[in-house]
Amino acid sequence: MADLRVNLGRLQLKNPVMTASGTFGYGNEFSDFIDVSRIGGIIVKGTTLRERQGNPYPRMAETPSGMLNAVGLQNKGVDYFIDHIYPDVKQFDTSIFVNVSGSTIEDYIITAEKLNSLEKIPGIELNISCPNVKEGGMAFGTTCLSAAQVVREVRRVYKNELMVKLSPNVTDISDIARAVEAEGADSVSLINTLLGMAINAKTRKPVLSTITGGLSGPAVKPIALRMVWQVANSVKIPVVGLGGIMNATDAIEFFLAGATAIQVGTANFIDPTVSIKILDGIDDYLNNNNFNSIYDIIGALET
Amino acid sequence: MTKKFMLDLVIKSNEALNSQYFILKLTSEEKLPEMLPGQFVEVLVNDSPDTFLRRPISINYVDRELNELWLLIQIVGAGTRKLSNLKVGDSLNLIFPLGNTFTTPEKKDANLLLIGGGVGIAPMLFWGSYLFERGYTCNFLLGGRSKENLLQLCEFEQFGNVFTTTEDGTFGEKGFVTEHSILKSEKFDAIYTCGPTPMMKAVALYAANTATFCEVSLENTMACGIGACLCCVTDTVHGNLCVCTEGPVFNITNLKWQI
Numbered sequence: 166m167a168d169l170r171v172n173l174g175r176l177q178l179k180n181p182v183m184t185a186s187g188t189f190g191y192g193n194e195f196s197d198f199i200d201v202s203r204i205g206g207i208i209v210k211g212t213t214l215r216e217r218q219g220n221p222y223p224r225m226a227e228t229p230s231g232m233l234n235a236v237g238l239q240n241k242g243v244d245y246f247i248d249h250i251y252p253d254v255k256q257f258d259t260s261i262f263v264n265v266s267g268s269t270i271e272d273y274i275i276t277a278e279k280l281n282s283l284e285k286i287p288g289i290e291l292n293i294s295c296p297n298v299k300e301g302g303m304a305f306g307t308t309c310l311s312a313a314q315v316v317r318e319v320r321r322v323y324k325n326e327l328m329v330k331l332s333p334n335v336t337d338i339s340d341i342a343r344a345v346e347a348e349g350a351d352s353v354s355l356i357n358t359l360l361g362m363a364i365n366a367k368t369r370k371p372v373l374s375t376i377t378g379g380l381s382g383p384a385v386k387p388i389a390l391r392m393v394w395q396v397a398n399s400v401k402i403p404v405v406g407l408g409g410i411m412n413a414t415d416a417i418e419f420f421l422a423g424a425t426a427i428q429v430g431t432a433n434f435i436d437p438t439v440s441i442k443i444l445d446g447i448d449d450y451l452n453n454n455n456f457n458s459i460y461d462i463i464g465a466l467e468t
Numbered sequence: 469m470t471k472k473f474m475l476d477l478v479i480k481s482n483e484a485l486n487s488q489y490f491i492l493k494l495t496s497e498e499k500l501p502e503m504l505p506g507q508f509v510e511v512l513v514n515d516s517p518d519t520f521l522r523r524p525i526s527i528n529y530v531d532r533e534l535n536e537l538w539l540l541i542q543i544v545g546a547g548t549r550k551l552s553n554l555k556v557g558d559s560l561n562l563i564f565p566l567g568n569t570f571t572t573p574e575k576k577d578a579n580l581l582l583i584g585g586g587v588g589i590a591p592m593l594f595w596g597s598y599l600f601e602r603g604y605t606c607n608f609l610l611g612g613r614s615k616e617n618l619l620q621l622c623e624f625e626q627f628g629n630v631f632t633t634t635e636d637g638t639f640g641e642k643g644f645v646t647e648h649s650i651l652k653s654e655k656f657d658a659i660y661t662c663g664p665t666p667m668m669k670a671v672a673l674y675a676a677n678t679a680t681f682c683e684v685s686l687e688n689t690m691a692c693g694i695g696a697c698l699c700c701v702t703d704t705v706h707g708n709l710c711v712c713t714e715g716p717v718f719n720i721t722n723l724k725w726q727i
Contacts, residue, residue: 187696187697187698188692188696188697189696190694190695190696194694194695194696195694195696197471197472197473198472198473198474210698218707218708219698219701219708221703222688222700222701222702222703222708223688223689223699224698224699224701225689225690225691225697225699225700227520227521227689228520229517229518229520230517230520231520232520232521232691234691234697234699236697236698236699239698239701239708382520383520431691433692433696434521434522434691434692434696434697435512435520435521435522436474437474437563437692437694438474
């Protein structure tokens, strides 16, 4: 048994396998299939200050080795989360993060403040990279100035682990990572989805109601790996890698590129047990290669 | 709600009904889990970039004695084409049973109409058999474009009265299901329907105009099938709801359909 514990700044995870926001519900959707408490961390779905209905159907298009989504942060709002969902999810013996999004900086601040006092929520993932909302979301994450500003304001009120989720839809993701690091982010997670589009040639119409959407799945993995590698070489805070991870080998590639933890996203839709398979596969890899700790492979890429 | 499983089932038979439709009969060495009419499965179509996500497919019938689960499938794209090539003995990975079920009427003598169009007849066979076993009398109204789109008529006849329409008049009454004479001559206590959206909307309109209880089974595109991805929503009086967990069966009074 190798030591799988990792540190994400203010917080230690019992293992480096997390589930990505918007792909794992609130965890209980998966409890028929796996022991959810074995997962290192769960990032529950995008939560906003007020309830959002999200975008109209259709919100999903299957694409080669991936999918586009345009859910648009459908959720019942942070107060509903605290009153009705938190009492249910806090039973899980894992680190539960809330993914926080907003239309204005004020939204982010108030939402983060409300989550500060929840004992079983040791961190938030600040979503400045959602491509599917008209206001806020990705708009904050695509310039260093606005990314720094929202992180600075949230850092002022939020005392626990502050992970910032970065957008790949930028010229240089390392610049954004450095900007949020400078404002006190404890860790960064990347990548959110890549802005994409699907067209139905038969009907000559877009497949998604929003025309464009976010691409995820194995199709984006090479881009995600490259960006994780670039960011890990640019900042000192831990990097959490995600983008098309389908199995333990994919996950190990992200560790080698410099990720301290990984998130499993779209793969959860195809195999609800995949997060546990990846966790066991990482452990096997470490044992088979005589590594004592996950840290033996983090950033161990030989170039 | 029923417990969900991810299991490898074995293909016991793969029967082509014609060039467009086939029935997979699946079994397992273990007893199959409890399943309810209206529920569906998410099928894994292996190893191709074009069939990345699972395919949601209605449960067509469950034979408890033979420990069989039937899937009636129409070949519409790459995924269903691959499924049509499965051989006896092949294994197929399923996540199931998913979704809710139809509402069982209170009165045993209720006059029930189950309307299916095209491959949308699939859940009506399981639902009809379920009602028949509990002593209800079912009327099935099955419609298709042409006679080759009318499927499993012999199976339906075991569980109730069968009425048919085809758009081209090659079998049964000519026209749409909503034009069938039975809708003019009889009054129903409940209508259940599954099929193409325009057909279900026409049925919903008939039900609304005659103040008849009506449930529809929706077939939105989806990714996970378990309420995590939020991709399959339909607009309801309670906001956007997942078809995979809050449905696929909805009472028409909850849907915000323009009918």
